[in-house]
Amino acid sequence: MCRRRQSSNRQLGANSQKSAKIVALTGLSPGLRIIVTTRYPHLLSALDLGSLQLANRVVMPSMHTRLETLDHSVERRIAFYTARARGGVGLIVTAGYSPNQEGRLEEDAQVFESAGQIPEHLPVTRAVRDAGAAMLLQILHAGRYAKHDQLVAPSPLRSPINRRTPRELSEADIERTLGDYLRTSELAREAGYAGIEIMGSEGYLITQFTAPRSNQRQDCWGGSLENRCRFAVEIVKRIRARLGDDFIIGYRISTLDLVEDGLVGEDINHLARAIEAAGANMLVTGIGWHESPVPTIAYQVPRAAWSFTAARLKRVVGIPVVATNRINTPEVAEALLARGDADLVALARPLLADPAFVAKALADDAVAIAPCIACNQACLDYIFAERAATCLVNPGAGREVEFAAMPSGKQKSIAVVGAGPGGLAAASVAAEHGHRVVLFESANEIGGQLNLAKRIPGKREFLELLRYFRVRLNRAGVTLRLGERADAPVLAAGQFDHVIVATGAIARRPAIAGIDLPLVAGYRDIIEGRRVAGRRVAIIGTGGIAHDVAEFLLETNLDQTAGEFMDEWGVDAAITVAGGLRSASRPQVGREVTLLQRGEGRPGVRLGMTTGWILRSRLKARDVGFVTGCRYDHIDAGGLHYRAGGESHCARVDTIIVCAGQEKDDSLSDELKRAGIACTAIGGARLAAELDATRAIDEGTRLACSL
Ligand code: NAP
Ligand code: SF4
Numbered sequence: 001m002c003r004r005r006q007s008s009n010r011q012l013g014a015n016s017q018k019s020a021k022i023v024a025l026t027g028l029s030p031g032l033r034i035i036v037t038t039r040y041p042h043l044l045s046a047l048d049l050g051s052l053q054l055a056n057r058v059v060m061p062s063m064h065t066r067l068e069t070l071d072h073s074v075e076r077r078i079a080f081y082t083a084r085a086r087g088g089v090g091l092i093v094t095a096g097y098s099p100n101q102e103g104r105l106e107e108d109a110q111v112f113e114s115a116g117q118i119p120e121h122l123p124v125t126r127a128v129r130d131a132g133a134a135m136l137l138q139i140l141h142a143g144r145y146a147k148h149d150q151l152v153a154p155s156p157l158r159s160p161i162n163r164r165t166p167r168e169l170s171e172a173d174i175e176r177t178l179g180d181y182l183r184t185s186e187l188a189r190e191a192g193y194a195g196i197e198i199m200g201s202e203g204y205l206i207t208q209f210t211a212p213r214s215n216q217r218q219d220c221w222g223g224s225l226e227n228r229c230r231f232a233v234e235i236v237k238r239i240r241a242r243l244g245d246d247f248i249i250g251y252r253i254s255t256l257d258l259v260e261d262g263l264v265g266e267d268i269n270h271l272a273r274a275i276e277a278a279g280a281n282m283l284v285t286g287i288g289w290h291e292s293p294v295p296t297i298a299y300q301v302p303r304a305a306w307s308f309t310a311a312r313l314k315r316v317v318g319i320p321v322v323a324t325n326r327i328n329t330p331e332v333a334e335a336l337l338a339r340g341d342a343d344l345v346a347l348a349r350p351l352l353a354d355p356a357f358v359a360k361a362l363a364d365d366a367v368a369i370a371p372c373i374a375c376n377q378a379c380l381d382y383i384f385a386e387r388a389a390t391c392l393v394n395p396g397a398g399r400e401v402e403f404a405a406m407p408s409g410k411q412k413s414i415a416v417v418g419a420g421p422g423g424l425a426a427a428s429v430a431a432e433h434g435h436r437v438v439l440f441e442s443a444n445e446i447g448g449q450l451n452l453a454k455r456i457p458g459k460r461e462f463l464e465l466l467r468y469f470r471v472r473l474n475r476a477g478v479t480l481r482l483g484e485r486a487d488a489p490v491l492a493a494g495q496f497d498h499v500i501v502a503t504g505a506i507a508r509r510p511a512i513a514g515i516d517l518p519l520v521a522g523y524r525d526i527i528e529g530r531r532v533a534g535r536r537v538a539i540i541g542t543g544g545i546a547h548d549v550a551e552f553l554l555e556t557n558l559d560q561t562a563g564e565f566m567d568e569w570g571v572d573a574a575i576t577v578a579g580g581l582r583s584a585s586r587p588q589v590g591r592e593v594t595l596l597q598r599g600e601g602r603p604g605v606r607l608g609m610t611t612g613w614i615l616r617s618r619l620k621a622r623d624v625g626f627v628t629g630c631r632y633d634h635i636d637a638g639g640l641h642y643r644a645g646g647e648s649h650c651a652r653v654d655t656i657i658v659c660a661g662q663e664k665d666d667s668l669s670d671e672l673k674r675a676g677i678a679c680t681a682i683g684g685a686r687l688a689a690e691l692d693a694t695r696a697i698d699e700g701t702r703l704a705c706s707l
Helices: 002-021 073-086 115-120 122-130 171-190 205-210 225-243 265-278 307-314 330-339 349-353 357-362 380-384 400-404 421-432 461-476 488-493 523-527 544-554 562-569 612-621 667-674 693-705
Strands: 023-025 035-037 058-060 091-097 134-139 195-200 248-256 282-287 321-323 344-346 413-417 436-441 479-482 498-501 505-507 520-522 536-540 592-596 625-627 631-636 639-644 647-651 655-658 662-664 679-681
Touching: 073 091, 073 122, 073 400, 115 122, 115 171, 122 134, 134 171, 134 248, 171 195, 171 225, 195 205, 195 225, 195 282, 205 225, 225 248, 225 265, 248 265, 248 307, 265 282, 265 307, 282 307, 282 344, 307 321, 307 330, 330 344, 349 357, 413 421, 421 436, 421 461, 421 498, 421 693, 488 667, 498 667, 498 693, 520 523, 523 544, 523 655, 536 544, 536 639, 544 592, 544 612, 667 679
Parallel strands: 058 091, 058 344, 091 134, 134 195, 195 248, 248 282, 282 321, 321 344, 413 436, 413 498, 436 479, 498 679, 520 655, 536 592, 536 655, 592 625
Antiparallel strands: 505 662, 631 639, 639 647
16 A cells, blocks of 8 residues: 555656646546646646546546436436536545435435346446546445434434434344445446445444544444554445455545544544554545534635645555545645645646636636635535535536536627526526626626625635626637616617626615614615724624624634634634544724614524524624514614514614625616517516525526527
């Protein structure tokens, strides 16, 4: 094992000497080897995994997408994975397949337990191989995270994120489960996979064995560290013994549990060495359990913040180590590989956003990469809402078959009015489909509400989204008319075949007596800096924008460093404390902020499932107050008067900020219809309710594809 790594390191050393002039060979197109110069010598260098040669250091790790359980799953997975393989990824790991019924994630989740299921896999592995990449099947046993009644675990301890209590596995059950891992591995080989990845992180069954938090057994599978690691080690050992040396075994190891009674660093080192000795070919790092109170992948996490855990691991094992989480540009990936933190990088969501990430890096065209902005809005949040994953930035992700089938009509002349996310998507896609496109924007810059988002602490990735759209508009030849308000006469003069109205929504101004007083401000004025809020602030509304405004008022640090993030969330980067959790630092705040809503429900209930809790937790740590079930009475110089709980109250504040939702602005559509100009409204101009960038971009893309 060590020998293999030394040879790959030699390769890296040689490559780095060649610096920007390096010549890289890639598996980008099967049968065709492209020679290019690159500024990412480490990222784009080959790696020898023994029986598998990888063309570069990018792994597409396992992702829940639900593609496995949808109709036409084989066709959809072929399209999804081959798009990423053609885009230059060398190694792709499937979504997690359970080795038996007990281990499936939910009632209808995928299991791979019989030869009869091989036809569901073989066409996919063949197509991916033909497209130039290798595939590993991930084996994932959910243990106590399973959302069905057959759930099992090392001990009958309920997870805080599951209402069901697991049945304790008997020793015979454990032996049977080990056999199931073995059977699924054998089936994986027959189904054309180059190997398997064992999911041993994120709080699933294997981590439930390794951590005292969830393992209270007294037999040889619990108690001492060696006993708790036995299940993981036996899986790898038995698979290696049965399937031989040419079968790749990846192991996803929890390098930081981020839960109480998790492992300390020394325990993780012990486990990693044992997994290596058992015969694994590579270790993929996994951060945090799903029940962890620390964000691990959302936009609030600084880029590559967890690469230190990969670096720790590299010091104790000889096999290649894969760094994960919030690695979303070739620069970030290259830097961490060059530092020697890891041998490979896992790009999951970045490959949803752009299947051609590697190809663009290779062509030294990183500016054209569609960025993953770590919003989770259309990937993880969709999965939790029992929808198939896609991507805010790339609505075609996971829907490759559907989008490929969209017809391109004859060339037309198209006007798009409004350069917010919907208008930007519509204009770019229409122009890329060969239409002549003029994009009108009344402001002096593109972006619409994206320009507000980019000013919110932690949301700097929105700058990347703007960069990406700028490049697309430019390359597709869209004529951009900034600072110009398009009305019916302007659009009639342009003789367009069709007008896309993407003028967005307008902020609602509730009819509260005193709303026009000077202490009341709109959220745009605050975020864009035209108004400065006082020390005591009331915010009308508790939705997404109200939470963002509260963040804006309470946090001056736009870009947290990894160290600041660890302090805020109480992460012990030395992992000397079990689970790597220590007490969090108390943020300094210079304002008192209260958010109010009329509804009785939990404030911010419609925020993203996987990011809303982070926002709520940050605001709670900053002592933000919430008032629910209020009836606004009036505003005067003394503040905001309202009734709640049958009593009258006054929020004595210096500034009241209105974040009371959006209303659609269809005035242009009405004007155009009256003038007989063909038009279609999208995004907020069509429907303001539940508007977000995902819907706007999706509608803009679909409309442009259908012109
Ligand atoms: P929103 O999420 O729909 O929230 C609107 C808020 O205004 C609610 O709290 C609502 O509470 C209140 N409200 C509605 N009508 C009102 C009225 N007539 N008088 C007083 N209060 C009223 O809308 P938003 O905050 O404008 O966000 C717009 C969209 O952007 C949302 O769909 C959201 O998904 C998205 N967004 C999300 C995030 C995020 O997830 N972090 C950030 C920014 C934007 P009551 O009706 O109970 O009073
Ligand atoms: Fe990234 Fe957001 Fe797309 Fe998910 S939806 S892949 S987080 S940009």
